[in-house]
Amino acid sequence: AQSVTQLDSQVPVFEEAPVELRCNYSSSVSVYLFWYVQYPNQGLQLLLKYLSGSTLVKGINGFEAEFNKSQTSFHLRKPSVHISDTAEYFCAVTQGWSGNTPLVFGKGTRLSVIA
Amino acid sequence: GAVVSQHPSWVICKSGTSVKIECRSLDFQATTMFWYRQFPKQSLMLMATSNEGSKATYEQGVEKDKFLINHASLTLSTLTVTSAHPEDSSFYICSAREGATGKDTEAFFGQGTRLTVV
Numbered sequence: 001a002q003s004v005t006q007l008d009s010q011v012p013v014f015e016e017a018p019v020e021l022r023c024n025y026s027s028s029v030s031v032y033l034f035w036y037v038q039y040p041n042q043g044l045q046l047l048l049k050y051l052s053g054s055t056l057v058k059g060i061n062g063f064e065a066e067f068n069k070s071q072t073s074f075h076l077r078k079p080s081v082h083i084s085d086t087a088e089y090f091c092a093v094t095q096g097w098s099g100n101t102p103l104v105f106g107k108g109t110r111l112s113v114i115a
Numbered sequence: 116g117a118v119v120s121q122h123p124s125w126v127i128c129k130s131g132t133s134v135k136i137e138c139r140s141l142d143f144q145a146t147t148m149f150w151y152r153q154f155p156k157q158s159l160m161l162m163a164t165s166n167e168g169s170k171a172t173y174e175q176g177v178e179k180d181k182f183l184i185n186h187a188s189l190t191l192s193t194l195t196v197t198s199a200h201p202e203d204s205s206f207y208i209c210s211a212r213e214g215a216t217g218k219d220t221e222a223f224f225g226q227g228t229r230l231t232v233v
Contacts, residue, residue, distance in 0.1 A: 103149075105158045
């Protein structure tokens with residue numbers, strides 16, 4: 001079975017400062033990893049994904065994440081945050097290539113950007 | 116990217132009534148859709164996997180008689196909350212993956228439905 005641990009439930013950070021949101025996963029097989037962002041009362045928007053290849057993945061809105069197999073981590077980073085980045089961020093994992101395998105989510109990290 | 120449309124975005128209903136939530140894949144066919152429930156400030160919990168033309172697969176602890184799922188076509192799945200009670204109030208989100216042929220593993224999400232039972 002897969003699981004995802006997001007180590008920080010809340011991360012406050014000042015505007016224009018860098019941020020890292022941590023995510024660790026457990027799985028006995030190869031996995032595919034995702035980061036999603038959720039704004040209040042909305043669905044989820046994909047930030048980036050790791051399927052294979054380069055371990056450094058670049059996404060939208062200036063976010064990037066690095067897949068580290070030995071540490072089973074997929075931490076999300078942004079060098080300079082904006083007020084508009086304030087939202088809930090979810091790390092997710094799936095091990096299925098086909099369309100009938102759901103994503104398993106972490107508990108989320110609330111990023112609060114302070115002016 | 117692909118679009119998943121969920122309707123309604125919010126609904127208020129009286130205790131004891133039933134509410135139907137629709138989830139449509141607008142530009143792709145989804146043989147499988149997923150229904151999640153999200154409590155305030157918590158993560159998404161998978162409720163069930165909806166399979167086109169067959170019965171849904173429910174996660175442990177989810178009452179299948181209470182949360183009826185129908186996946187009548189390749190682009191539509193519905194979740195009906197029957198005899199709703201205040202504890203059913205939550206944010207429900209559907210998801211579909213366009214990966215039936217291995218083309219892509221990205222999951223697309225509906226906008227979510229905020230259900231409030233009074």
